[in-house]
Amino acid sequence: xxxxxxxxxxxxxxxxxxxxxxxxxxxxxxxxxxxxxxxxxxxxxxxxxxxxxxxxxxxxxxxxxxxxxxxxxxxxxxxxxxxxxxxxxxxxxxxxxxxxxxxxxxxxxxxxxxxxxxxxxxxxxxxxxxxxxxxxxxxxxxxxxxxxxxxxxxxxxxxxxxxxxxxxxxxxxxxxxxxxxxxxxxxxxxxxxxxxxxxxxxxxxxxxxxxxxxxxxxxxxxxxxxxxxxxxxxxxxxxxxxxxxxxxxxxxxxxxxxxxxxxxxxxxxxxxxxxxxxxxxxxxxxxxxxxxxxxxxxxxxxxxxxxxxxxxxxxxxxxxxxxxxxxxxxxxxxxxxxxxxxxxxxxxxxxxxxxxxxxxxxxxxxxxxxxxxxxxxxxxxxxxxxxxxxxxxxxxxxxxxxxxxxxxxxxxxxxxxxxxxxxxxxxxxxxxxxxxxxxxxxxxxxxxxxxxxxxxxxxxxxxxxxxxxxxxxxxxxxxxxxxxxxxxxxxxxxxxxxxxxxxxxxxxxxxxxxxxxxxxxxxxxxxxxxxxxxxxxxxxxxxxxxxxxxxxxxxxxxxxxxxxx
Amino acid sequence: xxxxxxxxxxxxxxxxxxxxxxxxxxxxxxxxxxxxxxxxxxxxxxxxxxxxxxxxxxxxxxxxxxxxxxxxxxxxxxxxxxxxxxxxxxxxxxxxxxxxxxxxxxxxxxxxx
Numbered sequence: 193x194x195x196x197x198x199x200x201x202x203x204x205x206x207x208x209x210x211x212x213x214x215x216x217x218x219x220x221x222x223x224x225x226x227x228x229x230x231x232x233x234x235x236x237x238x239x240x241x242x243x244x245x246x247x248x249x250x251x252x253x254x255x256x257x258x259x260x261x262x263x264x265x266x267x268x269x270x271x272x273x274x275x276x277x278x279x280x281x282x283x284x285x286x287x288x289x290x291x292x293x294x295x296x297x298x299x300x301x302x303x304x305x306x307x308x309x310x311x312x313x314x315x316x317x318x319x320x321x322x323x324x325x326x327x328x329x330x331x332x333x334x335x336x337x338x339x340x341x342x343x344x345x346x347x348x349x350x351x352x353x354x355x356x357x358x359x360x361x362x363x364x365x366x367x368x369x370x371x372x373x374x375x376x377x378x379x380x381x382x383x384x385x386x387x388x389x390x391x392x393x394x395x396x397x398x399x400x401x402x403x404x405x406x407x408x409x410x411x412x413x414x415x416x417x418x419x420x421x422x423x424x425x426x427x428x429x430x431x432x433x434x435x436x437x438x439x440x441x442x443x444x445x446x447x448x449x450x451x452x453x454x455x456x457x458x459x460x461x462x463x464x465x466x467x468x469x470x471x472x473x474x475x476x477x478x479x480x481x482x483x484x485x486x487x488x489x490x491x492x493x494x495x496x497x498x499x500x501x502x503x504x505x506x507x508x509x510x511x512x513x514x515x516x517x518x519x520x521x522x523x524x525x526x527x528x529x530x531x532x533x534x535x536x537x538x539x540x541x542x543x544x545x546x547x548x549x550x551x552x553x554x555x556x557x558x559x560x561x562x563x564x565x566x567x568x569x570x571x572x573x574x575x576x577x578x579x580x581x582x583x584x585x586x587x588x589x590x591x592x593x594x595x596x597x598x599x600x601x602x603x604x605x606x607x608x609x610x611x612x613x614x615x616x617x618x619x620x621x622x623x624x625x626x627x628x629x630x631x632x633x634x635x636x637x638x639x640x641x642x643x644x645x646x647x648x649x650x651x652x653x654x655x656x657x658x659x660x661x662x663x664x665x666x667x668x669x670x671x672x673x674x675x676x677x678x679x680x681x682x683x684x685x686x687x688x689x690x691x692x693x694x695x696x697x698x699x700x701x702x703x704x705x706x707x708x709x710x711x712x713x714x715x716x717x718x719x720x721x722x723x724x725x726x727x728x729x730x731x732x733x734x735x736x737x738x739x740x741x742x743x744x745x746x747x748x749x750x751x752x753x754x755x756x757x
Numbered sequence: 758x759x760x761x762x763x764x765x766x767x768x769x770x771x772x773x774x775x776x777x778x779x780x781x782x783x784x785x786x787x788x789x790x791x792x793x794x795x796x797x798x799x800x801x802x803x804x805x806x807x808x809x810x811x812x813x814x815x816x817x818x819x820x821x822x823x824x825x826x827x828x829x830x831x832x833x834x835x836x837x838x839x840x841x842x843x844x845x846x847x848x849x850x851x852x853x854x855x856x857x858x859x860x861x862x863x864x865x866x867x868x869x870x
């Protein structure tokens with residue numbers, strides 16, 4: 193549960209007024225503030241860590257979603273929201289000047305739907321867990337430690353973990369160096385899921401958008417009074433886990449008892465971190481599952497509860513529901529599903545266990561959980577965006593209005609999203625074209641204009657770069673003034689290209705009056721960084737023809753250069 | 758609004774209401790109301806004028822079209838407050854005939870935007 197004040201809890205329990213605010217960050221870097229003035233109706237978020245109401249397993253992960261309608265938004269082009277992300281906060285009136293704000297989360301925009309021409313748009317988002325679907329292509333040979341794996345996941349899926357490897361190891365209850373395996377899984381999702389299994393918990397994207405591992409809460413953090421509920425639907429049965437079991441790929445298993453007098457066995461199987469080739473596998477397996485059995489002491493009821501709502505509740509929290517069952521003072525529910533709406537009831541789901549009492553079906557294939565079988569899933573590829581540098585202003589003839597560079601790991605189809613608002617300075621035509629590595633891509637139609645006309649040109653231009661580094665340039669053609677421009681490259685597995693630091697020996701230079709002049713380059717990098725000093729003298733001049741007959745596409749020019757000949 | 762006519766009623770009727778979200782409803786268990794407040798103290802003022810057809814037409818032209826918004830200053834709890842309001846719920850009726858000229862009554866309300 194997000195830490196809140198006592199005044200906040202009192203305010204929630206008495207039905208205080210709620211406020212909402214947030215920020216929408218576009219791929220181009222533009223930040224739009226959101227408030228009651230441009231958030232329409234009831235934004236809704238959904239999070240869960242089990243596949244259905246009667247299935248409870250370790251290591252379950254589901255992509256959290258957002259559904260929000262905005263208005264008063266000026267949309268620049270059809271692809272305006274590609275690569276955008278949105279964060280929201282809810283405020284509760286606690287009687288002070290300012291409400292108490294609770295962050296709700298961070299979502300990548302996955303779809304946008306214009307509802308009318310007046311800037312009303314419905315956006316759907318998926319949280320950062322969605323990015324874990326990125327594939328891992330790595331044939332590293334040798335033992336992989338937890339820290340290596342987490343670093344690989346962070347770099348591949350463009351996510352950040354909330355916890356350090358040491359903190360994750362502490363949750364698992366073993367020393368970090370003993371958590372290791374011999375190969376990467378097919379994708380980041382599977383890596384994270386298997387680590388979550390080891391702690392008898394789950395992974396989710398937290399309020400700041402980071403991937404967080406969590407064990408289930410064993411003691412209640414909140415009491416839901418009967419007067420604050422719209423409805424309560426408890427399922428039959430009180431669940432308690434008596435035993436935790438691990439089954440390997442050969443069907444051999446080991447179990448560890450908990451302190452709970454329940455009758456359920458909860459387990460998982462085929463986890464690549466739990467490896468043993470020896471005969472004493474039972475001892476080995478028990479070592480892994482004993483910490484889980486020791487910490488899993490919960491008894492809970494399954495069911496759903498439509499609650500007045502508390503945005504501070506988190507997945508995995510335990511709550512007490514008062515007067516849940518006639519004759520009982522209260523029952524405990526484990527929050528495994530949270531559907532929250534602004535100024536609307538919050539549906540809390542507490543999953544039960546399957547009828548057999550044995551849920552050791554969570555195989556390494558991930559058929560039930562790894563691929564995310566829920567109907568609420570948003571299945572989109574992990575797209576990255578690189579904003580190009582833009583140069584609004586007056587132009588006549590051909591003018592570079594945006595440019596930048598990016599790197600891509602393997603050949604793939606990408607797009608350059610462009611939105612340009614420009615005013616014509618003379619009668620004629622206005623248009624633009626996109627150049628990938630200085631080669632013009634699909635031609636864009638030009639627009640005939642009269643002097644003073646303002647036109648908005650927008651397009652998603654497909655490009656197909658090969659593996660490696662590339663430059664993109666957007667050229668406008670005509671006579672006018674650019675008042676607003678956004679230009680973004682988006683595609684899978686692309687990244688911002690950074691200049692290569694090359695040895696001084698690849699540069700030829702002369703030194704005169706204590707300043708160096710670069711005169712030639714013989715390196716292989718297509719994006720070299722010119723050093724600050726050469727031969728002990730600061731670089732001041734880049735000579736004419738320095739890069740003639742080289743493969744260089746971009747150059748990083750250091751501070752201090754005064755002349756480029 | 759018009760110097761020619763004064764409201765017939767002695768003063769005006771001011772009502773305040775709170776706005777609630779569509780999701781507001783009663784608990785299926787206890788029957789208690791669970792309300793999500795959107796806005797508190799939204800004011801409505803009811804006014805009534807009487808005059809000849811011409812005079813009433815003049816007032817009516819001022820408060821039409823309904824999309825027009827006014828800054829209205831009124832007395833509330835002993836002090837004057839200003840709110841932006843739009844006219845609504847216009848009703849006309851022939852009430853009395855004075856010297857053979859029918860006089861009409863126009864009532865309408867000003868609702869806070």
